[in-house]
Amino acid sequence: MAEPVPHNINDNLQTLTLIWLDDKTSNNGEDENVIKKLRSIINHLITFRNEETCQEYIEKQPEEDRIILIVTDSFCYTLVPRIHQLRQVYAIYITCKNTSIDEEWIAKFTKIKAFNVQFNELIAQMRLDQRKRIKNEQPLLISIFSTSENADQSTTGLNGQFVYNQLLTDCLLRMKSTEQDKNELISICNREYQGNTQFLNQLQEFQNDYLPNKVLWWYTRDSFFYKILNKTLRVQNIEMLVLLRSYISDMYHQLQCYQLKTPIRTYRSQLMANEEIYRLKRNIGQYISVNSFLSTTVQRETALFLMGEGNPEDNLQRVLFEIDADPRVVSMKPFADITFHSDFPIETEVLFMLGSIFRLDNVILDDDHLWVITMTLYSDDQHDLKQVLSHMKDQNGKGKADLWTLAKIVWKMGKFNLAEKYYLRLINEIPSTDLSLIKIYENLGDITSHKGDYDASIQWYNKALEIRKNNPSFNTEKNTKIIDVSEIVGYRNSKLEKMIRQSYDRSRIDLGNQRLIDSDMIIVVKEAIIKKQCIKLNLMNNSITSKGAFILASGLKNNSILQVLILCSVRIGDLGIQYIARALTNNNNSIKVLNVSSNGLTDKSAEDLAMMLKTNKTLVFLDLSRNELGDEGIAILANALQNHNNTLEYLDLSYNEWMTELSVEFLILMITYNEGLKALSVWFRNLSTKNESRLRKAAEKGRLTVNNPWINLKYTGSNW
Numbered sequence: 106m107a108e109p110v111p112h113n114i115n116d117n118l119q120t121l122t123l124i125w126l127d128d129k130t131s132n133n134g135e136d137e138n139v140i141k142k143l144r145s146i147i148n149h150l151i152t153f154r155n156e157e158t159c160q161e162y163i164e165k166q167p168e169e170d171r172i173i174l175i176v177t178d179s180f181c182y183t184l185v186p187r188i189h190q191l192r193q194v195y196a197i198y199i200t201c202k203n204t205s206i207d208e209e210w211i212a213k214f215t216k217i218k219a220f221n222v223q224f225n226e227l228i229a230q231m232r233l234d235q236r237k238r239i240k241n242e243q244p245l246l247i248s249i250f251s252t253s254e255n256a257d258q259s260t261t262g263l264n265g266q267f268v269y270n271q272l273l274t275d276c277l278l279r280m281k282s283t284e285q286d287k288n289e290l291i292s293i294c295n296r297e298y299q300g301n302t303q304f305l306n307q308l309q310e311f312q313n314d315y316l317p318n319k320v321l322w323w324y325t326r327d328s329f330f331y332k333i334l335n336k337t338l339r340v341q342n343i344e345m346l347v348l349l350r351s352y353i354s355d356m357y358h359q360l361q362c363y364q365l366k367t368p369i370r371t372y373r374s375q376l377m378a379n380e381e382i383y384r385l386k387r388n389i390g391q392y393i394s395v396n397s398f399l400s401t402t403v404q405r406e407t408a409l410f411l412m413g414e415g416n417p418e419d420n421l422q423r424v425l426f427e428i429d430a431d432p433r434v435v436s437m438k439p440f441a442d443i444t445f446h447s448d449f450p451i452e453t454e455v456l457f458m459l460g461s462i463f464r465l466d467n468v469i470l471d472d473d474h475l476w477v478i479t480m481t482l483y484s485d486d487q488h489d490l491k492q493v494l495s496h497m498k499d500q501n502g503k504g505k506a507d508l509w510t511l512a513k514i515v516w517k518m519g520k521f522n523l524a525e526k527y528y529l530r531l532i533n534e535i536p537s538t539d540l541s542l543i544k545i546y547e548n549l550g551d552i553t554s555h556k557g558d559y560d561a562s563i564q565w566y567n568k569a570l571e572i573r574k575n576n577p578s579f580n581t582e583k584n585t586k587i588i589d590v591s592e593i594v595g596y597r598n599s600k601l602e603k604m605i606r607q608s609y610d611r612s613r614i615d616l617g618n619q620r621l622i623d624s625d626m627i628i629v630v631k632e633a634i635i636k637k638q639c640i641k642l643n644l645m646n647n648s649i650t651s652k653g654a655f656i657l658a659s660g661l662k663n664n665s666i667l668q669v670l671i672l673c674s675v676r677i678g679d680l681g682i683q684y685i686a687r688a689l690t691n692n693n694n695s696i697k698v699l700n701v702s703s704n705g706l707t708d709k710s711a712e713d714l715a716m717m718l719k720t721n722k723t724l725v726f727l728d729l730s731r732n733e734l735g736d737e738g739i740a741i742l743a744n745a746l747q748n749h750n751n752t753l754e755y756l757d758l759s760y761n762e763w764m765t766e767l768s769v770e771f772l773i774l775m776i777t778y779n780e781g782l783k784a785l786s787v788w789f790r791n792l793s794t795k796n797e798s799r800l801r802k803a804a805e806k807g808r809l810t811v812n813n814p815w816i817n818l819k820y821t822g823s824n825w
Contacts, residue, residue: 118297119332120339121195122166123147125175126159126184142228145303146235147173148329156180160188168192169339175199175227178206189214192378192421196234198227235327245375246339246396249388269518270396273343274460275437276514279506282351290348294329304329320355321456324398326448338397338459343515343523353459356398360458363441365432371401371455373426374412382422382476386468392483393465399457401428403442407452423475428463430455430482438462440482457482508534509541512548521552528552540576543569551683596624605632611666613641623653630660634667641669645700654681658688661696669698673728677701682710686717689724700728702757711738715745718753728757730786735763736771743768743775751781759788769796776803 123143144150153159163172170193176184178201188194199206199220206220219230248267291312298304307328315323323330334352337345346353385393402408405425412423430440438458444450463480470476508531516524528549535541550565601621605628608614614633621629626649633639649657654677661667677685682701689696711734718724734742739758746753758764766789776782785804789796 117149118293118336118345119147119149119329120336121147121149121171121173121332123150123173123175124153124159124163125150126153126156126180127175127177127200128154128179129177139224139228141302143175143231144301146228146231148298148301148304148332156184160184163188163191163194166193171195173198173231177201181206182210185214185217189216198222198231200224200227245377245399246341247385248394248396249384250392250394267392267394269514270341270394271460271462272514273346273518276506276510277346277350278354278357279504280347280350280511281505281507282354286348287351290345293345293348294333297333298329317355318359320352321359321443321446322448324356324456325443325446325454335397341396343520344526347511357439357458359446360439360441360443360456363443363446364435364439365430365442365455368429368431368433369403369455371403371428371430372405372408373399373401373428374408375424375426376412376421377424377476378421382424382468382478385465385478389465389468391465392462393480394460394462395457396460398459399461401426401455401457403453403455425475425477427477427479428457428482429480430457434482434484436484438482438484507531509545516548516552521556525549525552525556540572543572543576546572596627598625598628601625601628602632605629605637608633608637608639611638611640613643613669614639615643617643617645617647617671619647621647621649621653623648623650623656626653626656630656634660634664638666640666641671642667643669643671644675645671645673647675649675649677649681651677651681651684653677655684658684661685661688661694664694664696666695668695670696671698671700672704673700673702675704677704679705679707679709679713682706683713686710686713689721690717695723697723698726699724700726701732702728703731706732706734708735708738708741710734711741715741718742718745719749721750722752725752725754727753727755730757730759730761732761733763734758734761736765736767739764739768740771743771746782747775747778751779753781754783756782756784757786759786761788764789766791766793766796769800773799773803776800 123146125140125143140150140152151162153162163174166172168191172193172195174188174194174197176197176199178199181199185197185199189197194216197214197217199211199217200223201221211217211220218234219227222230248270250267291308294308295305298308311323311328311330324334325331330352333345334349336342337349402411408425412425432440438461440455440457440461442453443456444453447454462483464483466479466481468476468478508527512524512527512531515527528545531545532542546565546569550562550569553561553565601616601619604616604619605614614637616629616633621644625647629642629644633642649672653675654672661670672685682704685699685701688694689699706729710732714727714729729742739761742758746756764787768789772785772787776785787800
């Protein structure tokens with residue numbers, strides 16, 4: 106019978122996990138002493154007595170984690186062959202109690218680092234290996250931004266990650282640290298290292314003696330600080346990053362202070378999986394962001410010495426990064442020789458700032474079966490992302506950042522629970538009379554709505570509405586989130602009812618230019634959509650607001666007949682499109698054509714439409730022309746179509762007031778990767794000949810029609 110997995114064994118703030126499988130482990134004094142010594146090397150130690158449970162746990166760990174396994178000779182012959190090929194298994198140590206190990210068998214498994222040893226010998230070997238391992242134990246976390254129209258599909262989805270990692274780093278550097286955050290970090294570390302005297306002593310030393318100008322020394326030291334920071338960056342634990350932000354800022358300022366003044370070539374060794382290498386090889390000429398602090402050396406031989414032995418059978422290859430860095434291109438991401446500020450001053454170490462951007466120059470396999478990856482450091486304002494990053498950073502404000510900025514970024518990253526947490530915390534930090542609570546409550550309403558908690562969503566919207574009632578200047582259609590339809594219960598419109606009755610079942614019902622109002626939508630839903638089961642419904646040029654859209658949306662849910670909905674030149678606004686988009690999010694409807702042109706839709710509508718496009722598989726025609734979408738909205742829509750939707754065939758973005766040539770980059774990527782689009786209509790104010798040519802060139806390769814300034818999209822379902 107399998108033993109239960111110990112409680113909380115997954116709460117590991119460091120990359121390395123030490124697993125000890127021994128059917129004789131107990132709580133006697135001897136084993137406790139061994140455990141104490143092992144935890145002084147790798148804090149997160151899990152003991153197992155049952156081989157089945159141990160294997161199950163190992164197999165469930167992420168490939169990016171690093172497991173060090175200690176196993177007795179009674180288990181090694183059966184367990185090692187089953188787990189040796191797993192990426193997360195980094196090193197294996199075998200202790201022998203009764204028999205010697207067959208060395209020919211050992212030779213088959215390259216991850217076995219030591220055998221035939223007693224525990225004192227094992228611990229000494231592990232300390233030595235860990236000292237060598239410390240600089241390259243961390244898998245590199247890399248984001249790719251592809252500007253190529255011929256880039257492989259493997260890069261799909263990474264551009265958004267690239268940009269938002271940059272924005273998050275920028276936000277953290279601009280946020281003021283608080284004692285509350287520092288105390289919370291110390292509290293977490295105390296829980297993490299409970300019972301580990303060595304690391305608790307380090308933590309106490311850190312509390313008592315830490316100074317900003319010593320941060321590089323702490324980072325290069327084999328300490329809890331280095332291990333927790335690197336794990337936090339690797340798994341993108343944003344909550345921990347927020348708590349660590351003051352120390353990240355200290356590192357940034359120290360690197361600025363010691364910034365190198367002359368060009369330099371540095372090296373970094375790494376063991377990498379084949380698929381990681383080939384992903385980089387497919388993106389030669391593109392830009393990569395290393396989303397951690399990047400430690401390098403100026404000595405090629407040192408880098409090679411620190412590298413482990415690769416083995417093709419383990420899917421791990423030896424990789425050497427050659428990095429050319431010129432301080433003249435540095436604007437926001439400094440790099441410095443930190444040798445004299447390091448805990449290991451005998452090693453010449455150059456450290457690059459978190460989020461540094463490089464151009465991937467080449468990826469080659471040399472005669473020694475060593476992969477050599479050459480890169481060049483690039484500045485934030487030098488590469489093709491300059492305008493995009495500048496624009497999106499402007500959206501988040503300049504100067505000091507705060508919880509509001511952070512919540513907005515993590516919300517856009519799709520981390521709704523975390524955004525909700527920071528908005529809730531913000532509520533407690535601002536006065537109850539602050540009118541910014543209106544926006545916070547409405548944002549919480551949007552977030553809980555996205556999460557499907559509609560009761561909570563309505564409560565947040567009502568809180569915002571209460572404040573608006575006392576502040577009439579805020580109480581406008583554009584900003585009000587609450588829909589009250591009680592006033593139209595029992596409403597009648599005989600003329601409208603007669604028009605619908607005279608229509609054929611399952612036909613086209615044209616109600617355009619009939620001066621319809623929100624109250625009429627109850628009749629439209631009941632008579633036209635439900636009773637007549639119309640296939641096409643035209644409501645253009647009527648006085649329909651978000652209230653009417655709310656009613657229409659209720660009629661669209663689970664509707665399997667209506668295929669064409671024309672809502673151009675009404676007044677549903679961003680809130681109205683939110684209701685319509687939500688109704689179309691699932692595939693329990695049959696809408697193929699949606700025309701919402703000339704509705705004053707902004708980038709907020711793009712967010713709701715993008716959420717819909719990620720799951721909707723029935724819509725083939727979407728007209729968003731003559732609205733107020735900007736570059737950010739285009740980026741959001743393009744990303745959804747680039748990565749999540751291949752069923753939309755026709756998209757009209759013409760005459761959007763705030764769309765500039767920044768959108769060209771997003772549209773080209775969308776055209777390149779989306780396999781479903783057949784026609785795209787766009788119009789830019791003062792679109793350059795160069796960018797028009799780029800759009801058309803991208804479209805030709807994707808067999809897509811791109812028209813500027815206008816095209817009559819050839820989809821019969823949209824014709825009346």
